[in-house]
Structures are given as structure tokens and as C-alpha cells.
Amino acid sequence: MASPLKGVAAIADVDWPVNSNQEMCIRASHVVDHDNLVTIQTAVDECRIGIMSTDKKPLGFIFAKITLLLSETRREINQQLKGAKLAAFTFLDHNCWPVFTFQEERLTIADIITQQIIYIQFQAPDNSSVAVAIPHSNDTPIKNKDFNALTSAADSIRSHRLFHPAVANLQNRSKAIAVKDNSEKEILISYVRAEAALHALSLKEEFEKLGFSVYLDVHEIKCGVDWQDSLNDAVSSCEVFVPLVTPRYGKTQWTNREIKLADVLGKYVVPVNFLSDWPPACLAIQFATTQFVPWKTTENILKDGNKDDISYWDKVYVVGVAQQIGELCRRSISLSDSTETFDDESSDTQLQKRISMIRSCPLQLFGNASSPMASQEPRDGKPLIILSCHPTQDNIANEIKNCLEEEGYEIVLTSELMADLYKTVNEPAKKKLRSNKRAKISQKTELTEKATKRMRIEFQRITDEACMVIFLLSQAFATSRLCQQQVYYCEHRKRFIPLKAEEFAMPGWLSMLIGTAPLEDVQRKDYKQTLVARVRQTFNREDNLLNDADISLKSYLLRETLPRSDPCVYISGGTKFYSKNTEAICKSIGACLADFDNLSLITGGFYGVGDVLGRSFYNKRITSKKEPLVYHVLPVRDEQDRSLQARQNSDKTFMDVPFGSTIFAGDNVREREIIVSKAISICILIEGGPGAAHEAEQFCWNDHTVIPIKVTGGAAGGKFNVPQQIFEVINLSL
Incomplete structure (x- = not known):
């Protein structure tokens, strides 16, 4: 009807x-x-929208369309709220960032509204602003050096205390302009939005029925509160940390960091397991001694069928999980003291609390570990360094060990540690099995699992005591499941130095976790001297922290440089065409995307897919007499010779792309890829090699969307270890 x-x-x-x-x-x-x-x-033509000042004073409401430009909204506020006699004011967005006058022509109410409220800040008597304006005009096209100009404005931004996540790592945010909600919650629910948003809401509802106070980001992070600060405070102040462990949990940047912070601060961690196997691969060491609550019992899963379908969580199961965790909370939330334990048999009657010891090394996750639950006792004896390597690289690892021991460091090789543990755990039991002729094969499997668990626990313990980790990278290391778990555990928890033992194709997950840290090549004759110098410097510097803050700041500046259009799409793919149809397909897609009035197209400025698709988009927009909205993001330079892939000068810098606008962001291609993946939420992937696969991995790591388009294969066809979750969202086959 x-x-x-x-x-x-x-x-x-x-x-x-x-x-x-x-x-x-x-x-x-x-x-x-x-x-x-x-x-x-x-859908109504006009909405009733509240107007509130930053001091939480309600000023009234107006009737306006949600798509109304802020410049017109200002006029409506002054006209409809005449009785309030408003002074000069500035609009604030969701992050409490001020919107300046020249930006009001580009933003709508939808860009800043929070729960039907627009927040405004009245100007000081001297008309000074609390934050510095970023120099960019709506009327002037973006020049190729604008991004560098924005980056140079970072010092001014910091001096004005701009409320921004990256800058916050470099200064004390407790005195920033935003007002925080410091109320403590007993339970915090951590989850991947794309997989468990509804589950988190349902579980919170049941927890609250049981009388617990629950922190859930979608409800707690409001206007005037920075989301990163809020999550940091919430994890620090909660009593029980409940991660909803779905397939992607731990494989996105913030779920990975949240669970690490909870562990470092010694929180009671009660995972709700949605997986068929435990522990999840990327958090195997993290959860080595952690008991979990299944989202359904085995009988329920068999009864309901389709064990891999976690999209719907029946209310009866949600209630059961909430009651089970609630009972654990009641028994454990009142405990004020807990001891570290590594026993294989853990109690099923109360939660186990493991306090990570941060010795000789500050917490890297958020700059410090101010919570009293995070012990920072100095380690007795020599500074301890973990050398994570595959057994096939033991010869090189021992050379490095001897070199660093001569410099006064204590070195632990993971390959030797694991071999000793495996022998200690398995040999006595193997002798017993040999004497029992009726022993079953399954018992041997259990012994291996027991040894593996012991290895994870011991690595967890020894790493917590270490001040630094060195990764000796090789093909064998990159394909080892155990080595992968070690990198996941250490990333952002400890300072680390990556060493390249041989030439090999670095998989996306490894490149993603290592980030932009420079690789030391052991094939160089002077690599030992360089390594010793880097180890010494790392003890007294915050390279990882500053680098992470720098990347976040550059991503923020890139977002501010790009037009605020919806959507903003990044094109990733091969620099060469391996099918006669690919070029025609790229041209067709570019022409189709050009029909969207507000869509901005972003490329990496390289030849191939991005160049052809971007030019097709550009030409169609010009023919239609529309604003081109094509932008190319290139690094300032890259030491690798990329003259066959892009317009690179002899001094390794990059030229402007001859059509559209060129923006320079990042010190090299690898850093550019990380910046773009943080700044843009949608990526279209067409064919592509290892580089394109790495870009897709970065987008997934930031919980952004990748749309693969299969033509002849490549990264978009599942090669080069591209994340498989991109095919779970949408898969277009041409």
C-alpha cells in the first residue's frame, strides 16, 4: 500500500x-x-534545534533545516532569539573546535549538531579567540604548499591550546577549554562499531537493570569532551573492562589500544567471546591468562545453527551474559588488592587481575601511566631488552645480543626463551606418555597447547619487565603466527626498534604495526654502531609518542585542508594496468562518481588507477561546469626511486599533478599512506599490489571502509594478505 x-x-x-x-x-x-x-x-522540512552556550546555559531554540549553512543559521539565531540579546559568538563542532567565519559558508547544521543542540561560545571582550584559525579560504584553490603552511602553524595551535587529540599528547589537556565528565563508571564496554554496536547497547541495558553504572562511548562522549581523552579517563577509572571480542576486535586501532591500556592499568578484564576459537590470534598473548564468557553456550549455538553468524544476539542470551558477568563483578569489584598470577588453573568464582609492571619504560599508549594500579618500579640490575626473532635468524640474533651485552644491556632472545620453555613443559609429560602405550593423540595436542600457553605467559611477563623490544624482521618472522602475536602485544606498549635481516615482502599487518619507524638493515657494515646509538637515544626520548602525535596532527590538518564534502573518497590501486579492461573500467567509474554533486575524489598522485580514474572524474566535472573537487595527496619526498610510479624529481621530491589540486603530506610514501587512512573514511580499491594492500590494511586499522573492485585480481582480489573483512562489507565483481 x-x-x-x-x-x-x-x-x-x-x-x-x-x-x-x-x-x-x-x-x-x-x-x-x-x-x-x-x-x-x-522527515520534516524544519527541526526544532536548541542553542546552548559552553557554560551549559540554555539560550532557547530555533526552527531550521538541518542542511542550513552556518552563515544562514547565525542570521536565524539572531532573528529568532532577539529577546536573548546575544553577544558575538562562535559555533563549536562535536570536538569543541571553533568554527570561524569563513568556514560558516562551507558547513551546515548537520556538521555540528549534537543531540538536537548547537553549542556556541561567546567571544571575549577583546575579541580574541581561544584557538588559531587555519589559513584556508573557500574562494582560493588549495595550492601545493598549503599543507606545509598548515603544519608550520602547529606551534601556534599548541600555544592557543587547540583542543585536538594529536596536540593533546604534547601538552597537558586537563586545562583545555573543554569540560570533561569525570564521573566514574563501574563497567566499561569496548567493541568494534561495525560488528557489535547493537550488542553493546543491549548489554549496557541489562547491566543497568542489574544496578551497575556502565560507560559506553556513544552515550558518554558529548560536545565539549574530546573522545580520546574521554576513553582514556574511562578506562583509567572503570573497575571492570568488558571487551566484546568479535572477529575484528583488536584489529582496529582503538580497540587494540583500549585493551592494552586496561591491561597495563591492571583492570579486571572479562571478555565476551563471539569467536569459535580462543584466544583471538592478535590478542593471544594479551589473553593468555584471561577467562572469558561465551556469548552463547555450545548447546545454544548448535541449537540455533550458523555458528559464525553473530549479527543478532537474542535477548535471552544477553541477559544470561549480563547476569554471569554481574555475579563476577559483585564478587570482585570490592577487592582492593590483587596479586599477579601465572597459574594454569585460574579460579572460576572471581575475576583474576593481572597488574602489568611498567619498568624502566613509560607507558607509550597515552603518554603516561598515572593510575596507581600501574606499577612503575625500577628494574634491578641491567636494563632489559627483548630481541624478538624467528629461530632461523638465531645467528644474526646472537651477534646483536653479544654487541648489546658489551654495552651493558641484558638481552633475552625470544627464540631461546620459547625453546627452553617448550622443553621444560613438554619433556616430562612426553616421557610419561611414552610409558603409557594407551595414551591418545589428543593428549599430545593438549601438551602442545599447554606449552604454547606457557610461552605466551612467559613472554608477557618478561616483556612487562623490559624497557625496549627489538624486532628482527625476515620472511620467516613475517609468516610466523607466534612472532605476529609478539608484535601485536608490544606495539604501542613498549618502545621498539625494527631491524631488517633480509629482503622480503613485508605484509600489511607488520608494516601497519611498525608504522613509520625507520628500518635498520643488518646487511650494512656499520649497522651495529647505528643500532647501539638508537638504543641509547630511545631510553631518553619519546620518539614513539611524538611520532604518533605528529601523524595525528598531520591527519587533522589534511582533513581541514580538504573540502568538507560528503562523501570524500580515496582511490587506491595499481600503478600499471594488467588487464585491457581495467583502464576503461577506471574511466567509467570516474565518470559515474562525477555525477555526485558533493563528492570529492582523492588520489595518491601516482600513475595507473588513481591517475586515470581521477582524470576521468575531473574532465566530467569540468564538462558539466561543476567544481572539479579532485585532490592528489603526495609525500614531500621519498628516498626510494619512484620515477616509474609517479612524477618524481631527481632530488626525490614530487611534482604537482597537472590536473586538480596537489597537497603534500608526510615525509615519505609510507607516512603519507598512514595520514590518508586516518583522514579519509572511504577507500575504493582497484587491483593493486603490496602497496595498495598496505593502504587497505591501514584503512581497516582505522575502522574505515574499503570497497574492493575485482578486475584481474591483485589486492582487490584478495592477494598480498589484504584484510579479508573488506570483502564482508561489499564486493563488486566486474
Whole structure:
């Protein structure tokens, strides 16, 4: 039956609107509540929008369209709230960043509204602003050096205390302009939005029915509160940390960091396991001694069928999990003291609390470990360094060990540590098995699992005592599951130095975790002297922290440089065409995307897919007399010869792309890829080699969307260890 309602929108049971573009991806079960009802609302021309000052003073409300430009909104506020006699004011966005006058022509109410409220800040009597304006005009096209100009403004931004996550790592944010909600919550729920957002909301509801206070980011992070600070404070102040361990948990940047911070601060961690195997590969060392609560019992999974489908969590199971965790919380939340334990048999009656010892090394995750639960006792004796390597590289590892021991360091080789542990755990039991002719094969498997668990626990313990980790990278290291777990555990927890033992194709996950840290090549004759110098410097510097803050700041500046259009799409792919159809397909896609009025196209400035698709987009926009909206993000330079891939000068710097606008961001291609993946939320991947696979990995790491388009294969076809979750979102085969 035809509906007389205009602009009908289905609303899920969490009150999230579902627009027409999303309806093809949403099941009926997602919008039906427990009473088998579907809630709809009509789209109205104007909304009632509240106006509130930063001191939480309500000033009234206005009627306006959600798409109204802020410049016009200012006029509506002054006209509809005449009685309030408002002084000069500045709009604030969700992060409490001020919106300057020249930006009001580019932003709408939808860009800054928070829970039907617009927040404004009145100007000081001297008309000074609390933050520095970024020099960019809507009327002037972006020049190729604008990004560097923005970067040079970073010092001014810091001096004005701009409330920004990257700058916050370099200064004390406790005195920033935003007002924080410091209320402590007993339980914090951590989850991957794309997989468990509804599950987190349902679990919170049940926890609150049991009388617990619960922190959930979607409800707690409000205007005036920085999301990174808020999560940091929430993890630090909660009593129980509940991660919803779905397939991607730990494989996105912030879930990975949240669980590490919770562990370092000694929180009670109670995972809800949605996986068929435990522990998850990327958190195997992290969860070596952690008991979990299954999202369903084995009987329930067999009864319901399709054990891999975690999209729907029946209420009866949510209630059961909440009650089980609630009982554990009641028994453990009142405990004030806990001892570190590595026993294989852990108690099932109360939570186990493991306090990580941060010795001789400050916490890298958020700059410090101020919580009293994070012990920072100095380590007795020589500074301890972990040398993580594959057994096939023991010869080189021993050379490095001898070199550093001569400099006064204590070195532990993981290959030797694991071999000794395996022998200690398995040999006595093997003798017993040999004497028992009726022993089953499954018992041997259990012995191996026991040895593996012991290895993880011991690596966890020894790493917590270490001040630094050195990774000796090789092909064998990159393909080793145990080595991968070690890198995941140490990343952002400890300072590290990567060494390259041989030439090999570095997989995306490894490149992603190591980041932009320079690789020392052991094939160089003077590598030992360089390594010793870097080890000494690392003890007294915050390279990892500053580098992470620098990358975040550059990503923020890139977002501010790019137009605020929706959507903003990045094109990734090969620099050469391996199919006669690929070039024609790229041209067709570029022309189709050009039909979207507000879509901005971003490329990496290289030949091949990005160049052809971008030029097709550009030409179609010019022909249609529309603003081109094509931008190319290139690094300032790259030491590698990329003259066959891009327009690179003889001094290794890059030229402007002859069409569209060129922006320079990052000191090399690798850093550029990280910056782009943080700044842009959608990536279209067409074919591509290892470099394109790495870009896709970075987008997934930041919990952003990658749309693969298969042509002849390559990264978009699943090669080069590209993340498989990109095919779970959408897969276009041409």
C-alpha cells in the first residue's frame, strides 16, 4: 500500500535512523523491536534545534533545516532569539573546535549538531579567540604548499591550546577549554562499531537493570569532551573492562589500544567471546591468562545453527551474559588488592587481575601511566631488552645480543626463551606418555597447547619487565603466527626498534604495526654502531609518542585542508594496468562518481588507477561546469626511486599533478599512506599490489571502509594478505 507519509525512515530499536541507501544492507530483524514493532518517523522540512552556550546555559531554540549553512543559521539565531540579546559568538563542532567565519559558508547544521543542540561560545571582550584559525579560504584553490603552511602553524595551535587529540599528547589537556565528565563508571564496554554496536547497547541495558553504572562511548562522549581523552579517563577509572571480542576486535586501532591500556592499568578484564576459537590470534598473548564468557553456550549455538553468524544476539542470551558477568563483578569489584598470577588453573568464582609492571619504560599508549594500579618500579640490575626473532635468524640474533651485552644491556632472545620453555613443559609429560602405550593423540595436542600457553605467559611477563623490544624482521618472522602475536602485544606498549635481516615482502599487518619507524638493515657494515646509538637515544626520548602525535596532527590538518564534502573518497590501486579492461573500467567509474554533486575524489598522485580514474572524474566535472573537487595527496619526498610510479624529481621530491589540486603530506610514501587512512573514511580499491594492500590494511586499522573492485585480481582480489573483512562489507565483481 502506498504510504501518504513523505520521507519515511525506518528507525532501529536503538533510535538510529536508517536512510534509503542503507536499507539494502539492513535486515528486518535489525529494526523490529521485542514487541515485533517497527518504528518510523516522517522527515520534516524544519527541526526544532536548541542553542546552548559552553557554560551549559540554555539560550532557547530555533526552527531550521538541518542542511542550513552556518552563515544562514547565525542570521536565524539572531532573528529568532532577539529577546536573548546575544553577544558575538562562535559555533563549536562535536570536538569543541571553533568554527570561524569563513568556514560558516562551507558547513551546515548537520556538521555540528549534537543531540538536537548547537553549542556556541561567546567571544571575549577583546575579541580574541581561544584557538588559531587555519589559513584556508573557500574562494582560493588549495595550492601545493598549503599543507606545509598548515603544519608550520602547529606551534601556534599548541600555544592557543587547540583542543585536538594529536596536540593533546604534547601538552597537558586537563586545562583545555573543554569540560570533561569525570564521573566514574563501574563497567566499561569496548567493541568494534561495525560488528557489535547493537550488542553493546543491549548489554549496557541489562547491566543497568542489574544496578551497575556502565560507560559506553556513544552515550558518554558529548560536545565539549574530546573522545580520546574521554576513553582514556574511562578506562583509567572503570573497575571492570568488558571487551566484546568479535572477529575484528583488536584489529582496529582503538580497540587494540583500549585493551592494552586496561591491561597495563591492571583492570579486571572479562571478555565476551563471539569467536569459535580462543584466544583471538592478535590478542593471544594479551589473553593468555584471561577467562572469558561465551556469548552463547555450545548447546545454544548448535541449537540455533550458523555458528559464525553473530549479527543478532537474542535477548535471552544477553541477559544470561549480563547476569554471569554481574555475579563476577559483585564478587570482585570490592577487592582492593590483587596479586599477579601465572597459574594454569585460574579460579572460576572471581575475576583474576593481572597488574602489568611498567619498568624502566613509560607507558607509550597515552603518554603516561598515572593510575596507581600501574606499577612503575625500577628494574634491578641491567636494563632489559627483548630481541624478538624467528629461530632461523638465531645467528644474526646472537651477534646483536653479544654487541648489546658489551654495552651493558641484558638481552633475552625470544627464540631461546620459547625453546627452553617448550622443553621444560613438554619433556616430562612426553616421557610419561611414552610409558603409557594407551595414551591418545589428543593428549599430545593438549601438551602442545599447554606449552604454547606457557610461552605466551612467559613472554608477557618478561616483556612487562623490559624497557625496549627489538624486532628482527625476515620472511620467516613475517609468516610466523607466534612472532605476529609478539608484535601485536608490544606495539604501542613498549618502545621498539625494527631491524631488517633480509629482503622480503613485508605484509600489511607488520608494516601497519611498525608504522613509520625507520628500518635498520643488518646487511650494512656499520649497522651495529647505528643500532647501539638508537638504543641509547630511545631510553631518553619519546620518539614513539611524538611520532604518533605528529601523524595525528598531520591527519587533522589534511582533513581541514580538504573540502568538507560528503562523501570524500580515496582511490587506491595499481600503478600499471594488467588487464585491457581495467583502464576503461577506471574511466567509467570516474565518470559515474562525477555525477555526485558533493563528492570529492582523492588520489595518491601516482600513475595507473588513481591517475586515470581521477582524470576521468575531473574532465566530467569540468564538462558539466561543476567544481572539479579532485585532490592528489603526495609525500614531500621519498628516498626510494619512484620515477616509474609517479612524477618524481631527481632530488626525490614530487611534482604537482597537472590536473586538480596537489597537497603534500608526510615525509615519505609510507607516512603519507598512514595520514590518508586516518583522514579519509572511504577507500575504493582497484587491483593493486603490496602497496595498495598496505593502504587497505591501514584503512581497516582505522575502522574505515574499503570497497574492493575485482578486475584481474591483485589486492582487490584478495592477494598480498589484504584484510579479508573488506570483502564482508561489499564486493563488486566486474
